[in-house]
Amino acid sequence: MALAKIVYATMTGNTEGISEILEKAFEDQGLEVDREEADDVDSDFFEDADICVVATYTYDDGELPFDFEDFHDDLEDEDLSGKVFGVAGTGDSELYPDYFCFAADKFEAAFKETGAKKGSDTVKIENEADDDDAKKLQRFAKELVAAAQG
Numbered sequence: 703m704a705l706a707k708i709v710y711a712t713m714t715g716n717t718e719g720i721s722e723i724l725e726k727a728f729e730d731q732g733l734e735v736d737r738e739e740a741d742d743v744d745s746d747f748f749e750d751a752d753i754c755v756v757a758t759y760t761y762d763d764g765e766l767p768f769d770f771e772d773f774h775d776d777l778e779d780e781d782l783s784g785k786v787f788g789v790a791g792t793g794d795s796e797l798y799p800d801y802f803c804f805a806a807d808k809f810e811a812a813f814k815e816t817g818a819k820k821g822s823d824t825v826k827i828e829n830e831a832d833d834d835d836a837k838k839l840q841r842f843a844k845e846l847v848a849a850a851q852g
């Protein structure tokens with residue numbers, strides 16, 4: 703059975719919420735899922751994964767969450783060739799229009815250094831996921847699974 707691993711950081715719960723939606727979306731497709739908080743894992747977390755997912759909010763005018771800083775820097779040095787990656791971000795485009803979901807973009811750039819294949823476009827969500835966002839996340843998970851199979 704294919705293994706999807708999700709690592710997330712959250713302050714007020716929005717990103718944890720999208721990580722839960724993704725976990726269910728992968729399970730519904732018959733995958734095994736391991737979902738962990740950034741604080742609890744190192745950058746070798748994805749070593750045994752088929753699908754690697756980062757879910758992150760953005761902080762402080764375009765910055766990574768503090769919990770993700772080391773993980774992000776070390777991720778670039780991992781060899782994840784043969785795996786599929788996807789990034790989902792939450793942010794606030796009204797309060798931070800010039801930096802909306804920048805941390806998600808930073809993770810996409812880091813993944814590109816690892817040799818992993820991008821399985822779907824990065825999903826950017828306005829604060830807490832609503833029903834439309836949940837559908838977007840389900841599509842995102844489906845595309846990742848299809849990319850991993852293909």
Ligand SMILES: Cc1cc2nc3c(=O)[nH]c(=O)nc-3n(C[C@H](O)[C@H](O)[C@H](O)COP(=O)(O)O)c2cc1C
Binds near residue numbers: 761764765793804829
């Ligand atoms: C101090 C502060 C700075 C923030 N900076 C940004 C930012 O630069 N870009 C952005 O898109 N969102 C920014 N946000 C919004 C959060 O990323 C957004 O509310 C997110 O959904 C929070 O996720 P969480 O509930 O998982 O903690 C900021 C929020 C706070 C409190």
